[in-house]
Amino acid sequence: xxxxxxxxxxxxxxxxxxxxxxxxxxxxxxxxxxxxxxxxxxxxxxxxxxxxxxxxxxxxxxxxxxxxxxxxxxxxxxxxxxxxxxxxxxxxxxxxxxxxxxxxxxxxxxxxxxxxxxxxxxxxxxxxxxxxxxxxxxxxxxxxxxxxxxxxxxxxxxxxxxxxxxxxxxxxxxxxxxxxxxxxx
Numbered sequence: 001x002x003x004x005x006x007x008x009x010x011x012x013x014x015x016x017x018x019x020x021x022x023x024x025x026x027x028x029x030x031x032x033x034x035x036x037x038x039x040x041x042x043x044x045x046x047x048x049x050x051x052x053x054x055x056x057x058x059x060x061x062x063x064x065x066x067x068x069x070x071x072x073x074x075x076x077x078x079x080x081x082x083x084x085x086x087x088x089x090x091x092x093x094x095x096x097x098x099x100x101x102x103x104x105x106x107x108x109x110x111x112x113x114x115x116x117x118x119x120x121x122x123x124x125x126x127x128x129x130x131x132x133x134x135x136x137x138x139x140x141x142x143x144x145x146x147x148x149x150x151x152x153x154x155x156x157x158x159x160x161x162x163x164x165x166x167x168x169x170x171x172x173x174x175x176x177x178x179x180x181x182x183x184x185x
Contacts, residue, residue, distance in 0.1 A: 078103035144171035
């Protein structure tokens with residue numbers, strides 16, 4: 001099983017079938033909070049849906065096309081982070097993340113993104129990572145901005161969120177730029 005130790009408080013674990021109920025409960029307990037920015041939240045309404053999606057994620061991991069992991073903070077599942085749409089020819093991927101409301105304010109996502117960037121650039125050899133955020137999602141945007149990502153532009157009406165289109169901001173980090181910042185190993 002894939003596990004990435006971030007630090008003494010945080011561990012990233014590959015989702016397995018036994019995580020389905022905990023993942024459902026995480027989403028259920030944070031449904032209003034998460035649905036502000038994640039369009040899929042309103043459609044995931046039963047534990048069975050998570051039981052069904054986890055094997056898809058495991059298959060993507062086996063095929064090296066994505067990595068979906070749970071964020072454990074002091075041993076408790078508090079969120080998720082992933083490398084999505086891994087393109088091996090162009091050596092690119094995107095990072096997506098979400099966090100329980102009660103876990104905000106501890107630097108969990110920032111530390112998890114740092115670990116994921118180190119893994120992506122140094123362990124598996126990717127060259128470019130994108131993070132896409134809703135234009136008005138200030139908490140999510142603060143992460144790439146804090147870590148020195150370059151804002152490349154805005155996709156107008158880039159996502160249908162709860163029946164309304166909203167703009168998406170694209171940030172990028174290149175391996176050569178990441179090597180020069182102080183967050184690397």
